[in-house]
Amino acid sequence: MIVALTNDDGIQAPGLRAMYKALLDAGHEVHVVAPVTEQSAVGHAVTISLPLRVKEFHENGFRGRGVYGTPTDCVKLGLSCLLDKKPDVVVSGINAGANVGPDILYSGTVSAATEAAHMGYPALAVSYDSFRPADLSGQAAHAAGLLATLDWQALPARCVVNLNYPALPMAEVKGVRACPQTRAVWKDWYDHRTDPRGGSYWWLNGVIPPETVAPGTDRALLTEGWITLTPLRFDFTD
Numbered sequence: 001m002i003v004a005l006t007n008d009d010g011i012q013a014p015g016l017r018a019m020y021k022a023l024l025d026a027g028h029e030v031h032v033v034a035p036v037t038e039q040s041a042v043g044h045a046v047t048i049s050l051p052l053r054v055k056e057f058h059e060n061g062f063r064g065r066g067v068y069g070t071p072t073d074c075v076k077l078g079l080s081c082l083l084d085k086k087p088d089v090v091v092s093g094i095n096a097g098a099n100v101g102p103d104i105l106y107s108g109t110v111s112a113a114t115e116a117a118h119m120g121y122p123a124l125a126v127s128y129d130s131f132r133p134a135d136l137s138g139q140a141a142h143a144a145g146l147l148a149t150l151d152w153q154a155l156p157a158r159c160v161v162n163l164n165y166p167a168l169p170m171a172e173v174k175g176v177r178a179c180p181q182t183r184a185v186w187k188d189w190y191d192h193r194t195d196p197r198g199g200s201y202w203w204l205n206g207v208i209p210p211e212t213v214a215p216g217t218d219r220a221l222l223t224e225g226w227i228t229l230t231p232l233r234f235d236f237t238d
Helices: 015-023 071-082 110-116 137-149 218-224
Strands: 001-007 029-035 056-059 060-068 089-097 121-128 160-165 176-178 187-194 201-209 227-232
Touching: 001 015, 001 071, 015 029, 015 060, 015 110, 015 121, 015 137, 029 071, 056 160, 060 071, 071 110, 089 110, 089 137, 110 121, 121 137, 121 201, 137 160, 160 218, 218 227
Parallel strands: 001 029, 001 089, 029 060, 089 121, 121 160, 176 227
Antiparallel strands: 056 060, 160 227, 187 201
């Protein structure tokens, strides 16, 4: 398969590099278009008032294009202008931090996959339930293998497959569960702090209260040690 690979953690992030190697090892042709800088939680932001610039990355067996923009910029620009070949699928990740429940509204990782789906491409978002992953080679190899087994033709139009891995070694993972997204939401607060010069600043913090998470949903199953697979669609009509 021809795979377009992106993320929101930046083109040098360990998760993207692990996914790149795993896809190559699985025999796929991989083309990377990802943000040059960290773009976590930018959602579906699109750059409309500034030009987009591209930087080539060739290092340690890795090749890719970095875009000075958002994850959605990378997908729009990559699929319309930068890639010489039309990919069979677009993969976004592996993200540092889960994207379950309300996270999908904030996530640049999921938004990149969503943009690809809206442009008519099969799309997979991949995340890991820790902000400090050490080695994602096992998760990347599993995701690369799963990519080839999914029946993409059977999925409805504009569907995003949202895949999340628990913060466990792959040998300890219970398996894969298809499941709905949780409806629980974040309980946020801001920590008020003082910088060395006496100025105030605020740092966002928060949790999804465990008692609000319904059993069998993505957040609950991920905490229990399952890989969660949730098909997403973006029709917000009530």
